[in-house]
Amino acid sequence: MPDTTKHLLIVEDEASLRAVVAERLTDEGYEVVQASNGEEALERLAEFAFDIVITDLRLPGIDGGKVLEAAVARYPEIIGIVVTGYGTVKDAVEAIKRGATDFVTKPFQFDELLHVLDSALEQRRLKSENAYLRSELERRYSFSGIVGRSRPMRDLFQLLETVSATSSTILVSGETGTGKELVARAIHHNSPRRSCQFVAINCSAIPETLLEAELFGHVRGAFTGAVGNRVGRFEQAHKGTLFLDEVGTMGAPLQMKLLRALQEREVERVGDSRPIKVDVRVIAATNSDLVKLVAAGTFREDLFYRLNVIPVRLPPLRDRREDIPLLVQHFLDRFCREMNPPRPSMTVSQQAMRQLMAYGWPGNVRQLENALERAVALGAGRTQIELSDLPPDVQELGEAPAQGPLVLPDGGIDFAEFVGSVERDLIRQSLERTGGNKGRAAQLLNLKRTTLVEKLKRINQN
Numbered sequence: 259m260p261d262t263t264k265h266l267l268i269v270e271d272e273a274s275l276r277a278v279v280a281e282r283l284t285d286e287g288y289e290v291v292q293a294s295n296g297e298e299a300l301e302r303l304a305e306f307a308f309d310i311v312i313t314d315l316r317l318p319g320i321d322g323g324k325v326l327e328a329a330v331a332r333y334p335e336i337i338g339i340v341v342t343g344y345g346t347v348k349d350a351v352e353a354i355k356r357g358a359t360d361f362v363t364k365p366f367q368f369d370e371l372l373h374v375l376d377s378a379l380e381q382r383r384l385k386s387e388n389a390y391l392r393s394e395l396e397r398r399y400s401f402s403g404i405v406g407r408s409r410p411m412r413d414l415f416q417l418l419e420t421v422s423a424t425s426s427t428i429l430v431s432g433e434t435g436t437g438k439e440l441v442a443r444a445i446h447h448n449s450p451r452r453s454c455q456f457v458a459i460n461c462s463a464i465p466e467t468l469l470e471a472e473l474f475g476h477v478r479g480a481f482t483g484a485v486g487n488r489v490g491r492f493e494q495a496h497k498g499t500l501f502l503d504e505v506g507t508m509g510a511p512l513q514m515k516l517l518r519a520l521q522e523r524e525v526e527r528v529g530d531s532r533p534i535k536v537d538v539r540v541i542a543a544t545n546s547d548l549v550k551l552v553a554a555g556t557f558r559e560d561l562f563y564r565l566n567v568i569p570v571r572l573p574p575l576r577d578r579r580e581d582i583p584l585l586v587q588h589f590l591d592r593f594c595r596e597m598n599p600p601r602p603s604m605t606v607s608q609q610a611m612r613q614l615m616a617y618g619w620p621g622n623v624r625q626l627e628n629a630l631e632r633a634v635a636l637g638a639g640r641t642q643i644e645l646s647d648l649p650p651d652v653q654e655l656g657e658a659p660a661q662g663p664l665v666l667p668d669g670g671i672d673f674a675e676f677v678g679s680v681e682r683d684l685i686r687q688s689l690e691r692t693g694g695n696k697g698r699a700a701q702l703l704n705l706k707r708t709t710l711v712e713k714l715k716r717i718n719q720n
C-alpha cells in the first residue's frame with residue numbers, strides 16, 4: 259500500500275492558535291509538524307518534503323511570503339496555503355502570484371480551512387491525473403517522434419520496440435514522404451547502437467560508378483581520382499547503423515557486392531583485396547515494390563531476402579486518415595514553437611480539418627507537414643488555421659485531380675496549382691507503375707530522365 263498520509267507543516271507565531279489547528283488537523287488524519295517562525299519553517303522544509311505548508315503571512319523575522327517562496331522553489335508540487343489578517347487580502351493575492359495555492363483570512367473557522375485543503379488536494383490530484391493521461395497518450399500514439407494512432411501505426415510502434423533491441427536487418431518500404439527515414443532513425447536511437455553512428459546513404463543520388471567506393475571505401479590509386487585512402491560508409495557505421503536509402507535503384511554488380519558484405523560481415527575497399535570486418539546493422543528503404551523488381555529480374559532475389567529479414571511497411575497517408583488530426587496538431591505545435599519568437603500553438607477550423615482529411619496526400623506526411631508550415635506562416639497573428647491558409651490544391655481539388663473532360667469551374671482555378679497537381683499525379687503513377695524505376699518512368703511520360711528527377715526534387719521540396 260502506498261503511503262497516502264499527507265504531511266503538513268504549519269507555520270504560525272501565535273502558539274495557542276497553532277496548537278489548536280495542529281490538533282484538529284491531526285484528528286483529520288494529517289501528519290502535522292509545527293514551526294513558530296520563518297527560520298524554523300525553513301529548517302523543517304530543508305529536512306523533509308512536505309505535501310502541504312500552511313503559513314501565516316505575518317511572522318516576526320522571515321515572513322510567510324519568503325517561507326512560501328522557499329517551499330515552492332524546493333518542491334514545485336507542494337500545496338501552499340497562506341493565512342492573512344482580515345483586510346490584507348491584497349497580500350494573499352500577491353502570495354498566490356508567488357505560488358500559493360489558496361488562502362484563508364483570519365479569524366477563520368476550522369471547517370473553512372478544511373474545505374480549502376480538500377479542494378487544493380483535489381485540484382492537485384486532477385492535475386497529476388491529467389499529466390499522467392497526457393503522457394500515456396503521448397506514449398501510446400507516438401514512438402520517438404513518429405506520430406500515429408491508426409491500427410497500422412500502433413502495430414508499427416510495437417514492432418519498432420521489439421526490433422530496436424536486436425541487430426536484425428530491416429527493410430522499410432513505403433511511398434515518398436511516409437516516414438521511412440524517420441523510422442530508420444528511431445530504430446537506431448532506441449537500439450543499443452545509439453552511441454555509435456547512424457550513417458545514411460541515398461543509393462539513387464550517387465552515380466553507380468561512385469557508389470561502390472562510397473559504400474566500401476577505396477585505396478589510393480584504385481581508380482582515376484582516388485588520390486588517397488578513403489573509409490567507406492560501411493566502415494563508418496561500424497558498431498552503429500547503416501541506412502541504405504532507395505536500395506532498389508542499385509545496379510546488378512553492386513547488388514552482388516552488397517550481398518557479399520551482408521553475408522560475410524566484411525567489406526573490401528576498392529582496389530584492395532584485404533577484407534575488413536564490420537559490425538553494422540543495416541536498415542534499407544525503398545519506395546518501389548522490391549518484390550516486383552525481383553519478378554522483373556532487376557533486383558537479386560537472394561539480396562532481397564537478406565534485406566527483408568524484418569519487413570516494415572509504411573502505409574500511404576490516404577489509407578490511414580485517422581492519423582491526420584494527430585499529425586496536424588503535432589506539426590502545428592512544432593511550427594509554432596519554432597517561430598521566432600515562439601507562438602502559442604494554433605488549432606484548425608472545422609472546415610479546414612475536413613479538407614485536410616478529405617485530400618489525397620500524394621506526397622504523404624511530408625506534404626502535410628509542408629502544408630501546415632505554410633499555413634502557420636500565413637496565419638500569423640491568428641489562433642486558428644482557416645481553409646484559405648491551405649495550399650490551393652488542398653483547398654479546391656479535394657481528392658485526386660478531376661477525371662474525364664476538364665471543365666473550367668465558373669469561379670476559375672489557380673492554373674499553376676492545378677497543372678502542378680496533374681503533374682505530380684502523373685509522376686506518382688509513372689513511378690508506381692515502374693516500381694520506382696526513374697528511367698522507365700521518364701520514358702512513360704516521354705520526358706528526359708534528368709527532367710523527371712528535377713521535377714521530383716521540386717515536388718519533394720514543396
Ligand SMILES: Nc1ncnc2c1ncn2[C@@H]1O[C@H](COP(=O)(O)OP(=O)(O)OP(=O)(O)O)[C@@H](O)[C@H]1O
Pocket residue numbers: 403404405406432433434435436437438439440441545585588623624627718
Ligand atoms: N508518422 C509521422 N509522424 C511525424 N512526422 C512524420 C511521420 N511520418 C513522416 N513524418 C515527417 O515527414 C517527413 C518525411 O519523412 P521521411 O523523410 O522519413 O520520409 P521518407 O519515407 O523517407 O520519404 P522519401 O521516400 O521521399 O525519402 C519528415 O519531416 C518526417 O519527420
Ligand SMILES: [Mg+2]
Pocket residue numbers: 438439503
Ligand atoms: Mg527518405
